[in-house]
Amino acid sequence: MTPSSPRTALVPRPAKARVKGGQFTFDAGTRMRVTAGAEPAADLLRTLLAPATGLPLPPAADGPVVLVLDTALTGLGSEGYGLTIGPQSVLLRARSVTGLLRGVQTIRQLLPAQALAASPRPGVRWTVPCADITDVPRLPWRGAMLDVARHFQPLPYLLRYVDLLALHKINVFHLHLTDDQGWRMPVSAYPKLTEIGGHRRQSLIGPGGDRYDGTPHGGAYTRADLTRLVVHAAARGITVMPEIEMPGHSRAALAAYPHLGNRPGRTLDVWTRWGVCDTILGVHEEVLDFCRTVWEEVMDVFPSPYLHIGGDECPTTEWERSPAARSRARSEGLTGPAALHGWFLDRIGTFLTRQGRRPVGWAETGSELPAGFTAMAWRDPAHTLHAARRGHDVINSYHRATYFDYPQSAGPDEPPGQPGGVVGLRDVHGHDPVPGTAPPHTAARILGTQAHLWTEYAATPARIEYLTYPRLCALADVGWTGPTTWADFSARLAGHTARLDALHVGRHP
Ligand code: ACM
Numbered sequence: 445m446t447p448s449s450p451r452t453a454l455v456p457r458p459a460k461a462r463v464k465g466g467q468f469t470f471d472a473g474t475r476m477r478v479t480a481g482a483e484p485a486a487d488l489l490r491t492l493l494a495p496a497t498g499l500p501l502p503p504a505a506d507g508p509v510v511l512v513l514d515t516a517l518t519g520l521g522s523e524g525y526g527l528t529i530g531p532q533s534v535l536l537r538a539r540s541v542t543g544l545l546r547g548v549q550t551i552r553q554l555l556p557a558q559a560l561a562a563s564p565r566p567g568v569r570w571t572v573p574c575a576d577i578t579d580v581p582r583l584p585w586r587g588a589m590l591d592v593a594r595h596f597q598p599l600p601y602l603l604r605y606v607d608l609l610a611l612h613k614i615n616v617f618h619l620h621l622t623d624d625q626g627w628r629m630p631v632s633a634y635p636k637l638t639e640i641g642g643h644r645r646q647s648l649i650g651p652g653g654d655r656y657d658g659t660p661h662g663g664a665y666t667r668a669d670l671t672r673l674v675v676h677a678a679a680r681g682i683t684v685m686p687e688i689e690m691p692g693h694s695r696a697a698l699a700a701y702p703h704l705g706n707r708p709g710r711t712l713d714v715w716t717r718w719g720v721c722d723t724i725l726g727v728h729e730e731v732l733d734f735c736r737t738v739w740e741e742v743m744d745v746f747p748s749p750y751l752h753i754g755g756d757e758c759p760t761t762e763w764e765r766s767p768a769a770r771s772r773a774r775s776e777g778l779t780g781p782a783a784l785h786g787w788f789l790d791r792i793g794t795f796l797t798r799q800g801r802r803p804v805g806w807a808e809t810g811s812e813l814p815a816g817f818t819a820m821a822w823r824d825p826a827h828t829l830h831a832a833r834r835g836h837d838v839i840n841s842y843h844r845a846t847y848f849d850y851p852q853s854a855g856p857d858e859p860p861g862q863p864g865g866v867v868g869l870r871d872v873h874g875h876d877p878v879p880g881t882a883p884p885h886t887a888a889r890i891l892g893t894q895a896h897l898w899t900e901y902a903a904t905p906a907r908i909e910y911l912t913y914p915r916l917c918a919l920a921d922v923g924w925t926g927p928t929t930w931a932d933f934s935a936r937l938a939g940h941t942a943r944l945d946a947l948h949v950g951r952h953p
Contacts, residue, residue, distance in 0.1 A: 451573055453939025454553050455917045456613055456924035457932070458579035459524075466531045468508075470499055470555075470570040475507030482511040485536070485544035488679060492552055496561040496946075497570050511544055512537040523615065523681075524580035527551070529572055545681035546613050550577065553611075557942035560611075583877065585839055585892030586923035587616035587685075588916060590908070593623035593696070594718075594899040596642075596663030601905045603676050608913075608949065610680035612920035617677055618752060618894065620687045621665075624695035624715035624723075628664045629688060631741045634701065634734070638664035641696035644714040651863040651901070656716060661903075670745045685748045685804070688738060691725040691788045692758030698723055704731050706762040706769060718900045722759045727772045727784050735792055743799060750818060751796055755789050756806035790814040807831050807838070820894070822847075829882055832889035840893045843867075845875030846919065848911045849898040852952050859910070860901050869952075872918040876927050895919045906950050913944055913951035 452463050470493075478486040486501070489511075493499050501509065510533065517539040520526065525538040525547035536547040554572040558565040588609055590597070597605075606617055621629040627641030643662030649655045665673075670684075677684045695715040698705045702712060706726045715721050725731050742751065763769035763781035773781045793803035793814055807819035810830030819836040821827040828840045840846070844865060851861035852868055877893035895916050902908050917937055921928060944951050 451554060451556070451939070452575070453936040454550065455936055455940040456921040457928060457936060458550065458577045459582075459925070460579070461575060461577040464530075464574040464576070466574040467571040468529050468531060468534055468574065470497070470501075470509075470572070472499065474499065474501060474509060475504035476501045476509040476511065477505060477507040478503055479510075479512045479514075481513040481541065482544055484541050484679060485511050485513075485538075485548050488545055489548045489551065491679075492548065493555075493559060493570075495563060496559050496565045497555075497568075498564060499570065508532055509534045510536070513539075513541060513544060515539055519580075520578075521580055523584075523613075524578070525550070527575070527577040527579070529554070529574050529576075531574060534572065542615075542681040545610075545679075546579070546581075549611055549613060550579065553940075553943065557946045560943050560946040562948075581613070581924045582926040583890070583892035583923045585616060585894070586614050586920060587618050587839065587892065587894030588614050588912075588919075589618035589620055589687075589894060589896040591620040591623070591897060591899045592628050593620055593626045593689075595661065595903040596626060596628060597905065597908070598663065599665065599669040599673065601908075602673050604905070605908070606673070606677045606680060606682055606684075608909075608916075608947065610682055611943070611947075612916060613924050614916070614920055615682055616685055616750075616894065617682050618685045618687060618896075619673075620689075620752075620898075622687070622689050622696060623693045624721045625718075626662070626714065627696040627700065629670075629686070629738070629742065630664060630667055631738050633737050633741070636700035637697060637738075639700070641700040641714055644696075644716055646716050648717050648900075650860045651718075667745055674746060683748045683750075684746055685750045685752055686742050686746045687752035687754060687804075688742060689754030689756075690735060690792065691727075691785065692756065693721070693754055694725050695721045695723050698725070701734070704734055706766040720757045720759065722761055724758055724760075724762055725788075726766070727763065727769050727788060732791060736795055739792070739796060739799075743796075743801065748801075750802050750804050752804040752820075753789065753792050753796070754806060755785070755813065756808055756822075758785055760785060786812060786814055789817070793817055804839075807836070810834065810836075818891070822896070825879070828877070828890060829879055829886060832882070832886045836889065838890050840875075840877035840890055841896060842875060842877075843896075845871050846894060847896050847898070848915050849896070849901065852911070852915065859907065861911070862898065862901065867915070869915055869918055870930065872915045873922065873928075873930060873933050875922065877922065893919060893923050909950045910952055913949050914941070915952075 525543040642664040810827035819831040822841040849862040850867040851858040
């Protein structure tokens, strides 16, 4: 589809699209025929269009807007859809409800951008251009991670965050719920995790240095909040994958329950610094019981098949100094305390696998995760292929292309961000998560890609959106469409910004 008109500047770009002459007009009398099973897509279309358009789209057996769920459409896979728009009709077809939900977002993008506004826009003609679209994603995993541990974000913002992901056909919302600086997941058997671990005294200001802001920060979700998030995301075809970090990045848990650590009798605060903390979980039975109990509650709340258990940046000095950890390493027949890292992840991963779930971990070298783990390879571009060759499914998370906590330019006006790099829009757009050198059987293990926003320097929704957009538009395009030319992408993005503006996304210019 040519990006010549803002209306057809679709992001992500459909696999196949042809714009024809003419248009279909939605009005107050437009009815919708919805085949059995397609109701969730009809509900979503009504929900998304109601605030600005007020279109009721009532059901009718002879309605000109038709949503069809047809399991025989095998070529469309689990997320694809076909959309045929003529002057008298709109036909959206898919093999799965998820495919219909993706098509609903395309219809929304084809309408005038005012359709995305949060309040009534009277006087606009709600037209969509006639077109034939057949659209199937290139990669099955197109994710976005938000770190709500460094800076808590309340539920209403998470719901909006998910709405914006859905507009871009992102299908995984990775929620980083725990870290050294905060624990946001309620666990009924361990109430102090949120009561104590959910609050820190203050935070380090800016990258480097030793200056603190003196401002307490805190917050935690309730089960009802998280359940509402899961339901809201599912209605938009998005899976919420929770992450509970272990055995490192767990200082907030240790502040709440110091006996889970490696030095009996010690008390710790919820960490006020950023970076890698050397206090980590112990390896005694009580810790494993704790982890299983936490995961049982997490599994109760999150139906996601994938569960992220962290595993990154885990210094093992505490284990090396701990008689209990050294003895555990010996009794497990390990080469030494450092090998407890893989042992720990394997114990938890096996537990999750037995419950029918799939463990995900951060891969720092591509070699360290136990078999059966899906790897998020973040450090080096070569690690994606390395982990895939070792038999892991991999989500390409190369930090120089997917970490949105890096500033978007080296300009003097950028707000403080993660030091040490710049991730520009072109870096995101130009990074192919499936390296061209990958042989087919290795490439097949690369499930997709994911944006990551660590929030040391992003305390507010406004800052989160500034860092996320428009870079997420590029990542969504790479994951759904595959490589496109910069000219093609940037022309479509120019049209797409009218939608972001209608949604009041405070994007980077
Ligand atoms: C990471 O950036 N520590 C996964």
